[in-house]
Amino acid sequence: MDFFQLLSDLEKADAEFLDRINPRRRVFKYLGNAGQKITTAAVPAVLASFFNRAYGQSATLTAPVQAVLTLALQLEYLEYHFYNTALGIAGLIPSQETAAITTIRNDEAGHINALRAVLGTAAPTPYLVTDFDYSGGSGTGNGPMKNALIPGSTGNTNGALFFAAGQAFSDTGQRAYKGGAPVLNTTATKDILEAALNIHSVEARHNSHFRTVRRAIVANALGSAGAPAVSPYDAAPKSWISLVDNGGPTAPDGSKPASKVYGPGTPATGTPDASYPGEDNTSQAGVNLTTLGSTYTAAAISEAFDEPLDPATVKSIASMFTSTAGKAKGLFV
């Protein structure tokens, strides 16, 4: 097989072939530096990688990679429909935050766009808003968070419960992406890994803003980032997770529906890429961080690191927000 002739033919057949490979210059580097090392046996694998990158065919995604991306996509739908629905409910989102929630909704739409493109034909049929139960009632429609989309209802003055739910959803998302990243770390999926990391940090930025808004609501200072956090941080949290934020937001019925968002996954201990400690973790890679400095309190250490979550725990959280119709489609199953 004449590898160079093949590339040349491909470029004639599809003038955009080289442009599809991102970054473009990698092709030239590849040919320049490693081309002569390609053996006959290696050619199919090399070509598979090229075609995957060029045309995004899902057929070459391994099952574990597909599973991570599919769960990520489902979580993006959970967020997208929540914000999109909220934007359509008059009086729910305070005027100071309409622009921010619109931007966040658009970012989630972009994530859906990107993940569907990577999954290609393996992408699930688009999920509908009716596939979700935003009450947190696992399909009953009567869960502890049901007031989150009802303007001015108990616990939801200024959208307090809506922002609490947004915080829980985006923290679930950032922990899920963190847990999935090692699965995406293969030589064939480095571009996908980078995209996932670039989504992951955006989820964390969103989460930071939700927390800022929640502080502002408590301080009656909407539209400002200048309101202080109030211990124990369940209602007026810091923009980062301090220990377990006292179990996260409290629902009107007094329950803590997001407590699992901040708790440990399974297993809770092990190597950093295969363990899912709670957000109050104070030990990283075998280093007990409290020993590193006299001012390094457990709270400060826990704030300095966000923890990953395993897919099973993520699904158990998200399935509280899945309707019977969604479950029938395999959403978070």
Place this chain on the structure above:
Amino acid sequence: MSNHLSSGSQPLEADLDRPLLTPIKRRSFFMYAGATAGATALVLAGCSKSDSSPGTIDVGSGDGGILNYAYALEQLEAAFYAQIKTGTYYTGLATGSAEKQIFDDLALHEGIHRDFLKAALLANSITPLKDLTPDFSTINFNDRTSVLNAAQTFEDTGVAAYNGAGRFISGNAYLALAGKIVSVEARHAALIRDLRTYNTFVASDVVNTFTPSAPAVAGQYAGEGTPNTTPNTQGNGNPGPGQERSKRPPVILQAVNNFLASGSKLSANSFA
């Protein structure tokens, strides 16, 4: 494995014999990355350049190089937040005020990141980069605007740096650790941005925007919309829609070197 990391991550002083050191560095990198890799970006990146920039310390190669790269960034951030405490902007903040809470926390977080990374380097028998000497002469620590501007630069840079370095990490334990840190940097960045100008936590200079359009089938949103295609002149082209504008290590260090004194400036030639 740690031997390979160690030999590949020695800080390279500018005046050392580069023609000798560079081939050693590259050879150990190949041993580490694995000669079997087909289309691996790691190998390609390792091949892309063979010279260190003059007058700089190279962070090294392999996972040890990335860890030292992160250690350098955290050193700089920790030094910045420590110095904030000496300026009249910080000393004038009221006890219990949001900004005092925030800068107290940031100083702790970045100090913890720095000390943890040094401990992790030593635990893995990787020689840590030397203590870097910062150059904050362009920052007025007595002025709120100057401090917040600089804080935003450092935090946004940190996020873009960790995201852009992720693809070069081989060991999943290291990748996981980077993930645990980068989201905290993103939280910092978003808050500092909101403090400076409210609602800029995901502004288009750091996150590529996306404008969704009506779904083809009502209610069935399938990702319809228009990604921003304006090339990002500050970094590495345009990321996907709704995604952080991550940057590769050499791009990051170009900016970071403005805040490092002569003799502490860095390069990352293995991670182009």
